[in-house]
């Protein structure tokens with residue numbers, strides 16, 4: 158099993174190219190199932206979840222290849238089996254994003270329930286509730302959601318759907334399903350994360366009629382069929398935020414090419430308050446930092462608030478900053494798995510329920526630590542970059558699920574990091 162060996166203490170300098178967003182590429186690969194025409198997706202990141210999603214759609218009979226130019230071409234004209242089996246879903250919850258498109262185009266779908274994961278129980282009841290409001294008949298049996306249209310129906314029917322909470326993949330599933338439904342769908346309490354307007358723009362390029370994406374109320378007027386399109390995946394705000402925190406913690410001067418500052422307001426505000434210099438420059442975002450920064454308290458909330466997917470990485474920065482900070486996680490019930498591993502590196506953190514209190518320390522000391530989930534892994538890498546001596550991060554398959562060659566990118570900035 159691969160591990161990362163980091164020798165801490167180097168500052169970071171130079172330029173790094175931010176890849177396409179995992180959380181946009183995954184729904185967009187599923188959106189390609191809505192049409193029998195070819196779809197070309199550019200800027201698809203090279204990471205394990207994308208590999209799993211390609212496997213999942215190929216398993217349905219879809220042709221999906223990455224060309225020499227890096228773009229992924231998908232042809233779902235011969236899709237023969239609208240199913241997502243447990244073996245693939247269990248390694249990647251985002252597989253549930255196949256449910257809406259399959260049901261909308263084929264009138265049937267069988268998708269494994271994803272179950273919980275390291276960060277929380279993560280039910281999909283709102284996806285089911287929304288599709289049922291559009292007329293789908295869904296039974297849960299043997300661990301699968303088995304969905305079909307009522308007898309005699311050709312298409313889902315538009316509905317007004319208010320989800321009980323803001324859900325990102327729930328909004329995406331219902332948005333995709335609604336594009337081919339009969340009549341109008343209104344999604345109230347919709348998620349506003351930048352990956353949603355990016356998906357909506359792709360669907361519009363396919364001929365969908367959508368308004369209000371990027372707000373909490375999305376209106377979709379269903380159409381008979383969608384056509385193929387070419388779309389470029391939006392740059393990954395979480396990868397960019399992770400590199401910003403790495404430079405803020407380790408010190409240095411780095412240009413993040415393709416990073417979109419407007420998608421990272423909450424994180425950048427906190428970095429500036431901490432004492433880093435963060436500027437929007439042509440083609441990206443530049444960060445400069447030196448010495449110990451000032452610790453910052455924050456609470457995670459839905460976009461445009463502070464993203465839960467940045468909580469662990471910013472906590473790693475707080476661990477070595479001056480002062481005491483309070484970090485509240487409000488989205489997932491169990492997203493402090495990195496705390497005990499950071500403590501093994503010398504961090505002072507007391508976590509109780511949804512709140513962790515971090516008392517900044519001057520130094521961390523390298524040790525062997527274990528990655529427990531995707532962003533927890535990234536926080537351990539950041540801590541390793543500043544710790545004295547060697548840090549060995551074990552179980553980095555979690556990191557590989559969502560980062561495109563992270564250690565190579567860090568090495569390019571001067572970090573002493575290798576995969577062993």
Ligand SMILES: CC(=O)N[C@H]1[C@@H](OP(=O)(O)OP(=O)(O)OC[C@H]2O[C@@H](n3ccc(=O)[nH]c3=O)[C@H](O)[C@@H]2O)O[C@H](CO)[C@@H](O)[C@@H]1O
Pocket residue numbers: 180183250251277278279280281282283284322323324325326327465466488489490
């Ligand atoms: C592939 C992808 O885009 N993943 C992101 C997506 O996950 P995901 O879409 O799974 O997260 P949600 O936005 O759905 O979850 C928000 C909250 O709602 C709850 N909930 C959600 C749906 C549902 O049917 N019932 C329910 O109770 C969840 O358990 C959680 O407490 O948004 C999260 C929140 O920004 C991010 O951390 C993930 O990186």
Ligand SMILES: C=C(OP(=O)(O)O)C(=O)O
Pocket residue numbers: 180250251466531532559
């Ligand atoms: C939690 C995440 O991903 P997923 O929803 O795919 O588990 C993440 O990207 O941080």
